[in-house]
Amino acid sequence: MSLRYAVLTLLDIEPGSGYDLKRRFERSVSHFWSASHQQMYRELHRLHDEGLLDCTEQPQAGKPDKKIYALTEAGREALDVWVQRPAPPQKIREPFLIQLFAGHHLDNAQARELVQRQLDRHRALLAGYIEQNERALKGDPERLERYWLAHRTLLLGIESEKTWIAWAEKLLQELDRR
Incomplete structure (x- = not known):
């Protein structure tokens, strides 16, 4: 819908x-x-x-x-x-998390590789979002003001990617200690 x-x-x-x-x-x-x-x-x-x-x-x-x-x-x-209608919250649908949930089938090196690939993906997404945000901030101020709520979705994307990255980096450290 x-x-x-x-x-x-x-x-x-x-x-x-x-x-x-x-x-x-x-x-x-x-x-x-x-x-x-x-x-x-x-x-x-x-x-x-x-x-x-x-x-x-x-x-x-x-x-x-x-x-x-x-x-x-x-x-x-x-x-x-x-x-104007309230939007219901959506559950996360992330194939990587299912793979991680079944991670007991992986050895430590395989698990590390899986997490590292995901970390690289999220770093690339963050870089793209930051670049898009910089373009928006340098663009037409009237357009940015009119669509300031739409811009907030981009800022949430930036924060979300930062969270994914911090989580994955911590997980890699834990895998290294195992």
Whole structure:
């Protein structure tokens, strides 16, 4: 259900094509919500069929027309209603934690390698989030002010990655002592 509202939110910020939407999704919402290219296009078509999106075709030289999606008034109203509802907390769905939970099947070196790979992944995510935050802070101050709550999701991502890193580093130290 939340993909539809992620799509509505991104198109509320700025109309765009399916390709534009996917790029925006990957730079923002994908840090805490996942969707494939196909899911995104299915949702665009569904929202259009429900009258929540308008679609205009933009001619392109030597290519098929580009479809540009924008919220309708009904789409904006649906987003307004949804954003005011309380969101239920989600449980963590992390395959790595299942692997670690079954870690008694690993020797110490294998466990260390598993944790180190995860640590490297989270360090890379943190570096990406910090870079994205620096770009946001150097960008348009009016845009940053308007979307300051959206920016807070990025700041939570930074803090979350710092927590993962600290936890994994401590776990590696414990594995080294064993």
